[in-house]
Amino acid sequence: MRARLGQLTTRFDDAGLGVGGPGPLVGLTALAVLRAVALVVIAESIAIGVTALANGTDAWRDASVLGAAAVLARAALGWASQTVAARLAIRSTERVRRGVVARALDAPGEPGGGTVVLATSGLDELDAYYRQVVPAAVSAAVVPLVIGLRILGTDWLSALITALTLPLVPLFMVLIGMHTRDRVDRATGALERLGDHLVELARGLPVLVGLGRVGEQTRALARIQDEYRERTLATLRVAFLSALALELIGTISVALVAVAIGLRLVEGQLGLEIGLAALILAPEVYAAVREVGVAFHAAQGGLGALRRARDVVREPADADWRRVGGTDAHVDALTVRYPGRDDAAASGVTAAFPAGNITALTGPSGAGKSTVLAALVGALSAEAEVQGAVRVPRGPIAYAAQAPRLVAASAAEELALTGASAGEIERMLAVLDLGSVAGRHPALLSPGERRRVAVARALLLAPGAVLVVLDEPTAHLDAAHAEQMRLEIGRLRTDAPVVLVSHEPETVALASIRIPITPPAAGAPAHAAAAAADPVAVVRFSEDPADERPAAPVVSAHRAETSGETTHSEPRAASTAGAESAREAAAEPARMPILARASLAILLGVAATGFGMALSAVSGWLIVRASEQPDLMYLLVAIVGVRFFGIGRAVARYAERLVTHDAVFRASDALRLRVWRAIAARGAASARLREGGTAVDYLVTLVHEVRDLAPRVIAPIVVGVLSVIGVVITTAFVLPELTLVVALALVIGVGLAVLVTALTDRRGAAPRLEARSAHTAALAALLRGADEVRASGLVPAALAELDRLADRSSRLARRAARAEGAGAAVAVVALVGLAVAVPSLAAPLVAAGATSAPTVAVIALLALATLDPAxxxxxATRLTPRLLVSWRRLSALRAPAADAAAAPDEASSTDASRGLVLSGLVLTDLAARWPGADELVFEHVSAQVDRGEWLQVSGPSGAGKSTLLTVLLGGLRPASGDVRLDGAPIEVASDDAIAGEERRQVAWCPQDALLFSSTIRANLRIARPRGHEPSDESIREVLDRVGLRRLLASMPTGLDTRVGAGGAALSGGERQRLAVARALLTDAEVVLLDEPTAHLDADGAAALISDLRRATADRIVVLVSHRAADAESGDARILLSRAAEDPSALPTTARFEPLASVR
Known part of the structure; x- marks a missing residue:
């Protein structure tokens, strides 16, 4: 029995009816049946009441009581149906989302941007499918049957007309749906490309900012958005024809029913009570089927998302090439190749990694060391071709990657994923000097701090791991922290094999076994050393380059004890006020059409609603007046009016939908571009925005939230208010005695519904959006770090944390659903109750001859018709706080920095005593702090370098080196002092202004710079503006300079070789060299290099630095590096030090030292 129930549940899920088996569907069906019965009773009560007034009886009394009970029942049943549907939608959507995430974590390699967008905003459309389509489908199956049987029992002709015309609705729905299926798929493909582009832009933000290529990518984003909008609108033009057909069929059918009833009433062949009840019920039959069609087409994006999600989940998992078993790990004749390369990333590697030993893989950059580690942990990308054998012990692996990806919300939470005790985590944080940053978001950590957290995570996993893999555990670390890291690695107490890769002799010295890996084309396949190497004493290299080369003086600078970027940090504005004004002026012509379209959409919505209400009123008047058996010519105007208002409503609704979607897409595209510009303007200074998950949250989640909510808030509020006003005005004209009662009932009823919604949902919008954004950011970060999470066995813990965030978001969403249902229930009671009560309220007036039954019918049916806009x-009231919260968050991002300092004094970088402007790059008594922070990151930094010279910046991890580069790049305004180039302030790249392609003054090559998922040529051509791209000859020349000639020669397709997502097809050293080559291709006068040799061996690093010095003979280079060997005796230097560790580094006075004292 349990197995059959499980199979039934699976079938329901596969059929798109949601999780939980038949239970929710049975509940929705029962509620639909009861709601249909309530509709019948309400229609009967109104018909009896109006008929009683026409006949002069008091039957309206009992009808009013029966109708009031039915109104209360309908309100309660509607609330229950919404709540059940919302719970089904929330549960089903989260289950599908979790399945997509779990499958993405199971597949090797980093998921693409389309998968990230699908798992976030893409599946939000699935929520609409379960909330709207499934309940509407149930109602379409139940309501016409119940109401049809009631009509058939009293008026067979009306039932026959309904039965003959009703099948046309699903027929047109299917035909048009089949016609639009391919178009929807193409539009979905365009959406996936847009998602890929957005995620790639978010991840590559530091590169784009550093190269000054924001403008071109903004235009590329605009082109992709235009393509998506045009394809989607083309699809909607056809898809909305289905809704138009449904509206026309329903309207014409109801008109036929009304005319048939009216003619028979004139002839005395039908009673008024039967005819009026049939007229009120007939639209409900078509409405139920029409709603499922409208909901289906509105939620086609959700269906597409469901299909794509199922394709992702059901895609066969790639076979794990590793063999599991034993206690040792080894590789045998391992060869790994990537498409487009003749040389293998690793060729014929044979090595054993015995348990209880530390084994170091050595060799030059690009030899394949990280590839071997990736093969051991199962992190090779899906496109890699693997030959040979890999054997690892069965069980979890402790893994720290070369480019660590942290997935938790803070450093401490990242370590908590390991399952270690609080005491162990606290000890590890203290030992690795991470206590002060334990609560900080990973995006706010320096690269060295992130690496320490990643290695700490692996060390905490090590006691229970069967294999420990550390890829460059001391890269990006200063001497003190690197030494502490080595001590912790040396203290490992584990029987598992420990495998590490490092280019630092001190770290390699930890190993008892060293295995040299030779480049694939340099000799025979590598193999394990014949015997374990003797222990090697740790050689301590001085952190201060002055210890090695005393001829080069060091400019000391104080680094405050605590620093970091606050959550709401804002950088310096990216352009001048004039450029900002120009942008605003240029944007104005584009805004006006959007505003005009939005206004037109609202007017069309008002017209469609007005036509619908007029159709109800005229139809009711026609039926009741016909019961008085006047001459037919007195009814002709009403008969024509029924047709006119019916067709007008359908056409106006079709036009309103098209115009609304056009305006919404244009507005959201413009908003996304503005948000992207704001992110790019702040990208250099905001670590949170440089981190992909936060940028995706802004570009995807929040923009889509505003796009989806704006048309559901603005237009319905206007239409709803005008509808209420229209009914009151109409009542004042046709039945003035009831104007006050109707006005009070409508205003109080609708106002109370709005108030109930607001009170039950009070303060819920901000927490819901916060919970949703936290879930989105965590999901994006988890997918970005999929390889490490999977290899480290942290998938269950990471998914549990994601489930916790999803549960919080779902709990708040369920609470919102209850609020929505409560407000709707109050509106139903007020408006439907008013319709039922109108005959009772008008009875004395009819008896006194002050009004007539047809007029009463008009007011009653107008009250019923007001329900939909109400x-x-x-x-809209429920959604308004969500829209405001989203808009405020986006507005805060788009606003200029609140604490931007005044422009620096033009004379501040001159020698006042001589009146001379200092040439080159001049830093004068520079200090910096993140906006919103009290503490300075550093202060008293002064230096001067000319073209052809280098300025080396050194100091402990987290001392502010990257912050100094941010200031030099122009992304963060100095707290004091200034930065000038040839006497002029360094300006931020004009790409942010998008007005033109001015020459970029500063180029930045960040640590672990992203390579875009494209070709080598495309990754390098982005260094210069469109129209001035470097030639292939220039590209080959710069690749030769950075030591990539042999790599390029090994690729059959040369510069057209694809590098994979994030450069997955290249080694860490090759990626670093390619990123440096990209920076060299720029026209910048100042080149900022952040740890360019971090992943290179000593010989490769020396060669690269030598090549760089030759290539930048006419430029200024600012180098951040922990390698003492990267500096030369002629370099100017800045040493950033922590006051707590080096109090002597803080000078008693701050002044600009003469040039002779810093060189």
Whole structure:
């Protein structure tokens, strides 16, 4: 029995009916049946009441009581249906999302941007499918049957007309749906490309900012958005024809029913009560089927997302090439190749990694060391071709990657994923000097701090791991922290094999076994050393380059004890006020069409609603007046009016949908571009924005939130208010005695519904959006770090944390659903109750001859017709706080920095005593702090370098070196002092202004710079503006300079070789060299290099630095490096030191030293 129930549940899930088996569907069906019965009772009560007034009886009394009970029942049943559907949608969507994430974590390599967008905003459309399509489908199957049987029991002709015309609705729905299927798939493909581009832009933000290529990528984003909008609108033009057909079929059918009833009433062949009840019920039959069609087409994106999610989940998992078993790890004749390369990334590697030993893989950059480690942990990308054998012990692996990806919300939470005790985590944080940053978001950590956290995570996993793999555990670390890291690695107490890669002799010295890996084309396949190497004493290299080369003086600078970027940090504005004004002026012509389209959409919505309400009123008047058996000519105007208002409503609704979607897409595209510009302007200074998950949250989640909510808030509020006003005005004209009662009922009823919604959902919008954004950011970070999470066996812990965030978001969403249902229930009670009560309220007036039954019918049916716009108004009220919260977050990002300092004094970098402007790059008594922070990151930094000279910046990890580069790049305004080039302030790249392609003054090559998932040529051509791209000859020349000639020669397709996602097809050293080559191709006068030799061996690093010095003979280079060997005796130097560790580094006075004292 349990197995059959499980199979049934699976079938329901596969059929798109949601998780949980038949239970929710049975509940929705039962509620739909009861709601249909309530509709019948309400229609009967109104018909009986109006008929009683026409006949002069008091039957309206009992009908009012029965109708009031039915109104309360309908309100309660509607609330219950919404709540059940919302729970089904939330549970089903989260289950599908979790399946996509779990599958993405199971596949090797980093998931693409399309998968990230699908798992975040893409599946949000699936929520609409379960909330709207599934309940509407149930209602379409139940409501027409119940109501049809009721009509058939009293008026067979109306039932026959309904039965003959009703099948046309699903017929047109299917035909048009089949016609639009391919178009929807193409539009979905365009959406996936847009998602890929957005995620790639977010991840490559530091590169784009550093190269000054923000403008070109902004235009590329605009082109992709235009393509998506045009394809989507082309699809919608056809898809909305289905809704138009449904509206026309339903309207014409109801008109036929009304005319048939009216003619028979005139002839005395039908009673008024039966005819009026049939007229009120007939639209409900078509409405139920029409709603499922409208909901289906509106949620086609959700269906597409469901299909894509199922494709992702059901895609066969790639076979694990590793063999599991034993206690040792080894590789045998391992060869790894990537498409487009003749040389293998690793060729014929044979090595054993015995348990209980530390084994170091050595060799030059590009030899394949990290490739071997990736093969051991199962982190090779899916496109890699693997030959040979890899054997690892069965069990979890402790893994720290070369470019660590942290997935938790803070350093401490990252370590907590390991399952270690609080005491162990606290000890590890203290030992590795991470206590002060334990609560900081990983995006706010320096590269050295992130590496320490990643290695700490692996060390905490080591006691229970069967294999420990550390890829360059001391890279990006200063001497003190690197030494402490080596001590912790040396203290490892584990029987598992420990495998590490490092280019630092001190770290390699930890190993008892060293295995040289030779480049694939340099000789025979590598193999394990014949015997374990003797222990080697640790050689201590001085952190201060002055110890090695005393001829080069060091400019000391104080680094405050605590520093970092606050959550709401804002950098210096990226352009001048004039450029900002120019941008605003240029954007104005584009805004006006959007505003005009939005206004037109609202007017069309008002017209469609007005036509619908007029159709109800005229139809009711026609039926009741016909019961008085006047001459037919007195009814002709009403008969024509029924057709006119019915067709007008359908056409106006079709036009309103098209115009609304056009305006919404244009507005969201413009908003996304503005948000992207704001992110790019702040990208150099905001570590959170440089981290992909946060940028994706802004570009995807928040922009989509505003796009989806704006049309559901603005237009419904206007339409709902005008509908209420229209009914009150109409009542004042046709039945003035009831104007006050109707006005009070409508205003109080709708107002109370809005108030109930606001109170039950009070203060819920901000927490919901916060929870959703936290879930989105965590999901994006988890997918970005999929390789490490999977290899380290942290998938269960990471998914549990993601489930916790999802549960919080779902809990708040369920609470919102209850609020939505409560407000809607109040609106139903007020408006439907008013319709039921109108005959009772008008009875004395009819008896006194002050009004007539047809007029009463008009007011009653107008009250019923006001329900739909009123419910939309209540829904808009519920959504308004969410829209405001999203808009405020985006506005805060788009606003200029609040604490931007005044422009530096033009004379501040001159020698006042001589009146001379200092040439080259001049730093004068520089200090910096992150906006919103009290502490300075550093202060009293002064130096001067000319073209052809280098300025080396050194200091402990987290001392502010990258912050100094941010200031030099122009992304962060100095707290004091200034930075000038040839006497002029360094300006931020004009790409941010998007107005033109001015020459970029400063180029930045960040640590672990991203390589875009494209070709080598495309990655390098981005260094210069469009129209001035470097030639292939220039590209080959610079690749030769950075030591990549042999790599290029090994690629059959040369510069057209694809590097894979993030450069996965290249080694760490090759990626670093390619990123440096990209910076050299720029026209910048100042080149900022952040740890360019971090992943290179000593010989390769020396060669690269030598090549760089020759290539930058006419430029200024600022170098951040922990390698003492990267500096030369003629370099100017800045040493950033922590006051707590080196109090003597803080000078008692701050002044600019003459040139002779710093060189």
């Amino acid at each position: 419910l939309a108004l209540v829904e």
